[in-house]
Amino acid sequence: MIKGINIFFLFVAAPVIGFYFAFLQTNPVHSFEIEAAVLPIKETSTSVKTINDELSTTTKITISTKEEIDSILKKVKKEQELLETQEKQLNDLVAQSKEQTNKSDVVLEQILSNLLGEPIGVSDGANSTVKVYSLVEAGYRGYMAKVRVKSQDALKMLLAHDKVVSNGEITSSAAKRSNAILAVNAGGFWKTNGQIAPMGITVVDGKIKTFYENPALSFVGFNTQGHLVGGKITKPNQVKDRNILQGASFVPTLLQDGKKMSIPAKWANTRHPRTIVGNFSNGELLFIVIDGRREGWSKGITLEEIQDKLLSFKVKDAFNLDGGGSSAFYYNGKILNRPSDGRERPVTSNIVIMK
Structure with missing residues (x-):
């Protein structure tokens, strides 16, 4: 009688025991967690690369923009220097003209x-x-x-x-x-x-x-x-x-x-x-x-x-x-x-x- 009961319980417990041993060999939850953890890492690596590429592009643009700004500033400086030179020449001409006019006035008065x-x-x-x-x-x-x-x-x-x-x-x-x-x-x-x-x-x-x-x-x-x-x-x-x-x-x-x-x-x-x-x-x-x-x-x-x-x-x-x-x-x-x-x-x- 007892032997028959044990066999009955063995048949009942067999699936549980099998599942248990299978679980010990390969934990599906553990596998899931690992895969779940690996996926974001791959995506993150891709994102980081994209960001690095964008930063590199932005840096190149910034350097190019700076070079253009420096070039513009140099041109502005040259134009300003030219303008100052022209203004000085104009002032000199005005001064010379006034001097000549004054001389002309003096000569005319003498005549x-x-x-x-x-x-x-x-x-x-x-x-x-x-x-x-x-x-x-x-x-x-x-x-x-x-x-x-x-x-x-x-x-x-x-x-x-x-x-x-x-x-x-x-x-x-x-x-x-x-x-x-x-x-x-x-x-x-x-x-x-x-x-x-x-x-x-x-x-x-x-x-x-x-x-x-x-x-x-x-x-x-x-x-x-x-x-x-x-x-x-x-x-x-x-x-x-x-x-x-x-x-x-x-x-x-x-x-x-x-x-x-x-x-x-x-x-x-x-x-x-x-x-x-x-x-x-x-x-x-x-x-x-x-x-x-x-x-x-x-x-x-x-x-x-x-x-x-x-x-x-x-x-x-x-x-x-x-x-x-x-x-x-x-x-x-x-x-x-x-x-x-x-x-x-x-x-x-x-x-x-x-x-």
Whole structure:
């Protein structure tokens, strides 16, 4: 009986005992744990390699970027050094130019002093410096002003009573109503219905007031820097292109770039009162009024004579403005010259200089 029970239990326990011995030989859990542990290690190795590759690539890029930045910095430094060199050269040129201008001014003053003596009047203001000289030569008398323009507001072209067509305005009136230190008559004019109007081209404060094409006339203008801009104007847009602020017209052109221009036959070798505008070699402006038609005082001057006189003053460009009875020279509150009519003549335009 007991033997039979043991055999029964043996059959029952056999599977358990077999499993036990199998477990002792190979632990499936242990095997699983090992495989499970090995897998992440392989993946981690792959990840580390990838990261190392990326770091290597990033390092190469960083080194390349640094080299590019260094190259750019070197270029910037060279450009900065070049800029500094150019700036120094420019400053040197400006200094040399100022020195030459100062020398030119001194030489010009010496020339005028030798030819004309000391100025009879000097006015120095925020807008301009004006020096007035008396001209006394064999056969004629007059006055000359040398003007250094300091601002855009120094010089104005005034129409008579600010109108294109009017009864005219004398030079002293235009000067006083604009509070000018210096004034001379300007462009020519023609009669229309009992009144007068400017000839040719007239510009006031950059605006074209008249534009009548006449090949015989010369335009006498002043730009935004107060420099003389004269010659031929054939199209309205040239006024804007040349930055002309003020201007009037008459004839003829006397000097251009220091050279005499031909005088029209009908104007040649005749003596009359004259009004002349020009610029010196240093850029300063020149205004001259010569009296005439007055025996015992002044007979007037020919245009050929005034050309020679202007060249002796080192004048570069010059133009003849309206003359005869229109010629008037106003300075510091009064008319200095003696107009040939015995009194000032009303004209259509005047050039006024502000102190």
